[in-house]
Amino acid sequence: MMLAQQETNLPPTISIKNLSIDYKAKRGQVQAVRNISFEVDRGEAMALIGESGSGKTTIGLGVVGLLPPTAKIRQGEIIYRRAADGKIVDEIDVLKLNPQQIRQFRWKECAMVFQGALNAFNPVLRISDQFADTASAHNALRGMALKERATEILHMVRLDADRVWRSYPHELSGGMRQRVLIALSLLLEPQLIIMDEPTTALDVLTQRNIMDVLKDLRKNLNFSLIFISHDLSLAAELADKVSTVYAGKIVELGDVYTVFRNPYHPYTIGLIHAVPTLAGRKEDLTSIPGSPPDLINMPTGCKFHPRCPLADDQCKTQEPDLEEIGKGHRVACWKWQTARETLKRFKAS
Numbered sequence: 001m002m003l004a005q006q007e008t009n010l011p012p013t014i015s016i017k018n019l020s021i022d023y024k025a026k027r028g029q030v031q032a033v034r035n036i037s038f039e040v041d042r043g044e045a046m047a048l049i050g051e052s053g054s055g056k057t058t059i060g061l062g063v064v065g066l067l068p069p070t071a072k073i074r075q076g077e078i079i080y081r082r083a084a085d086g087k088i089v090d091e092i093d094v095l096k097l098n099p100q101q102i103r104q105f106r107w108k109e110c111a112m113v114f115q116g117a118l119n120a121f122n123p124v125l126r127i128s129d130q131f132a133d134t135a136s137a138h139n140a141l142r143g144m145a146l147k148e149r150a151t152e153i154l155h156m157v158r159l160d161a162d163r164v165w166r167s168y169p170h171e172l173s174g175g176m177r178q179r180v181l182i183a184l185s186l187l188l189e190p191q192l193i194i195m196d197e198p199t200t201a202l203d204v205l206t207q208r209n210i211m212d213v214l215k216d217l218r219k220n221l222n223f224s225l226i227f228i229s230h231d232l233s234l235a236a237e238l239a240d241k242v243s244t245v246y247a248g249k250i251v252e253l254g255d256v257y258t259v260f261r262n263p264y265h266p267y268t269i270g271l272i273h274a275v276p277t278l279a280g281r282k283e284d285l286t287s288i289p290g291s292p293p294d295l296i297n298m299p300t301g302c303k304f305h306p307r308c309p310l311a312d313d314q315c316k317t318q319e320p321d322l323e324e325i326g327k328g329h330r331v332a333c334w335k336w337q338t339a340r341e342t343l344k345r346f347k348a349s
């Protein structure tokens, strides 16, 4: 990622600290996000990986202020910083914004491409009108300026801008619609973009195409990215850093290279071995036994212990915190020092 020298010393685009989010459900409180902290630097991409239901989308919705009314942010802080000319020009305490301010914040500072949003377009509006709607809600671009900006970003996502501009959503393929959504997220030049499973539900070739577009965009534009995916190979390809999320908590965090080459949390190790392309040989393919915990009735201690071959009494009673085990590499596991070796022996037997 090319960044102007002056930008690299700036504080992160987003700093999330001790964020906890619950949902109220009939059976009780769903602890969807539990005491999560991470930062995304300028121009950096952070992947959030983890099984279905681990809380990834909830984190994203919390950042853009789109949690449903049944959700409650129990604690935490989200600080967003806009930079210009090598300086921080605005620092926003996101959780303190009022509804009007958060609407302005969304799109302009932070845009989210939603999971499964391919059909979220208004079917009776042309793409041009969908762009105009977003812009006018922010008193931003209109007329020729809007068309020019839109053409520029539609080109960036490798679409025939003139054709797409006049089209209705149903006239575009799924892959084209996803690229329009990505372009739309860039319209007001937000410095943070959250992409929630942007390639899921697309065929493999279309997925490849979107990944290439995203890599291009990252090279050419300066935004920071939170990339949500359960697909580890995509995360490895696109992100600089990765966080493994389990039962609403980050259990491992580090740069992509370190986490994928040298994972220490038994859950991350399991995830990586569940992917044939990353694990190498096909015989290595083992899935993680058991299923994710009930977030209403959580196990005691480490939430992974019922599925972990290494779990002992301490794991069953005390939840480990994230501990720094190497430069920028953090792991929440009592057994991290021996996890890799033990799991290797475990598999060999």
Ligand SMILES: Nc1ncnc2c1ncn2[C@@H]1O[C@H](COP(=O)(O)OP(=O)(O)OP(=O)(O)O)[C@@H](O)[C@H]1O
Residues within 6 Å of the ligand: 023, 024, 025, 030, 032, 050, 051, 052, 053, 054, 055, 056, 057, 058, 059, 068, 070, 115, 230, 295
């Ligand atoms: N509106 C809601 N009300 C109650 N519980 C919810 C609500 N939305 C999500 N949850 C629960 O919160 C937890 C986290 O959900 P979330 O959608 O954030 O997970 P995810 O990691 O994005 O999963 P996926 O990979 O399937 O998209 C899950 O247990 C889910 O069932």
Ligand SMILES: [Mg+2]
Residues within 6 Å of the ligand: 056, 057, 058, 115, 196
């Ligand atoms: Mg999700």
